[in-house]
Amino acid sequence: MAEKGKIVVAGAGIAGLTCALYLSRAGFGVDVYSNECETMSCLEEAPLVENFPGFPDGISGSELLYRVVDQAVRNGVSIYPQGIVSVDSEKKVCIDTDGRKISYDEFVMATGVSHKKFTCPGSELAVIHQCAVCDGGLYGENDTLAVIGGGDSAIGDALYLSSLVRKVYVLIRRDVLRVTNKFVYDRLVATENVDVMKSTSITRIRRNDDVDGAYVLELNNGKSELDVNGIFSCIGFDVNSIPISGNGRTWRCGDCRSGATRQAVVAAGNGAEVALSIINSFDF
Ligand code: NDP
Numbered sequence: 001m002a003e004k005g006k007i008v009v010a011g012a013g014i015a016g017l018t019c020a021l022y023l024s025r026a027g028f029g030v031d032v033y034s035n036e037c038e039t040m041s042c043l044e045e046a047p048l049v050e051n052f053p054g055f056p057d058g059i060s061g062s063e064l065l066y067r068v069v070d071q072a073v074r075n076g077v078s079i080y081p082q083g084i085v086s087v088d089s090e091k092k093v094c095i096d097t098d099g100r101k102i103s104y105d106e107f108v109m110a111t112g113v114s115h116k117k118f119t120c121p122g123s124e125l126a127v128i129h130q131c132a133v134c135d136g137g138l139y140g141e142n143d144t145l146a147v148i149g150g151g152d153s154a155i156g157d158a159l160y161l162s163s164l165v166r167k168v169y170v171l172i173r174r175d176v177l178r179v180t181n182k183f184v185y186d187r188l189v190a191t192e193n194v195d196v197m198k199s200t201s202i203t204r205i206r207r208n209d210d211v212d213g214a215y216v217l218e219l220n221n222g223k224s225e226l227d228v229n230g231i232f233s234c235i236g237f238d239v240n241s242i243p244i245s246g247n248g249r250t251w252r253c254g255d256c257r258s259g260a261t262r263q264a265v266v267a268a269g270n271g272a273e274v275a276l277s278i279i280n281s282f283d284f
Contacts, residue, residue, distance in 0.1 A: 005105035010084040013041030015254020016110030018271030035083025047160035089248030113237035122205035132157035143229040151178040154234035
């Protein structure tokens with residue numbers, strides 16, 4: 001069967017790769033573009049995914065994503081380490097981060113989300129990590145860490161970090177967590193070296209002059225202070241997008257859709273749905 005058409009997918013997360021997998025198996029030529037900094041999958045940062053069907057013992061986000069990459073490539077998908085910076089949907093041309101023009105028949109945006117940055121006075125002088133899996137290994141068993149945020153990401157990261165360091169403080173600005181998973185909440189409560197500090201905002205960050213690389217966090221306008229060796233921020237995400245000119249047809253799948261739920265299984269399902277819509281719009 002001759003190739004049916006050329007599809008460009010921007011973003012190599014689970015949504016983009018699932019979409020690419022379906023399209024490639026349907027006979028399309030599929031090129032996935034992913035600039036590591038901008039469209040790297042947040043799934044890669046998940047220490048343990050316990051709610052993806054088919055993995056009763058859980059699976060790390062990076063292992064899950066690696067398997068999807070492998071499956072897509074085995075099914076004919078090509079993956080390029082460049083991002084897409086702009087799309088002309090009328091001419092059906094997009095430009096990659098190296099300035100190359102790429103023609104396509106259908107364009108799928110699956111660019112996911114990026115971490116929101118935590119800022120406060122002094123934060124510009126501090127190293128604030130955004131991925132426990134990537135950077136947790138920089139700290140050791142004598143260290144104390146702060147995790148900012150009280151959602152699923154913050155609690156997942158705090159639990160992961162608690163296995164590496166002496167103490168983890170989770171700082172939440174209100175008095176409620178946003179955790180959606182009872183098992184994770186129960187594990188948090190049972191983990192002795194994690195303390196949740198409610199109604200606690202960091203209002204300034206200073207270097208700790210006595211300890212190399214450490215910080216003093218001023219809390220609630222100086223009412224108290226916390227000495228930490230490192231700071232991790234998990235305060236939510238902003239949607240990644242690519243400027244699209246013209247009124248031609250483009251598709252979106254995964255977390256970059258407005259109102260997406262940031263669940264790996266939903267992103268994968270949505271990638272498949274978009275692929276099926278494209279497949280159904282072409283004649284075999
Ligand atoms: P959330 O938006 O759920 O939580 C963000 C947290 O950061 C909240 O506690 C929020 O506080 C706090 N926050 C926001 N801005 C600031 C700030 N400037 N200073 C201090 N604290 C701040 O983000 P998550 O990344 O945790 O989760 C996003 C989505 O992804 C959710 O739908 C979640 O369920 C999903 N997810 C699911 C996972 C899973 O199923 N295993 C794993 C990870 C994420 P406040 O409440 O006051 O706004």
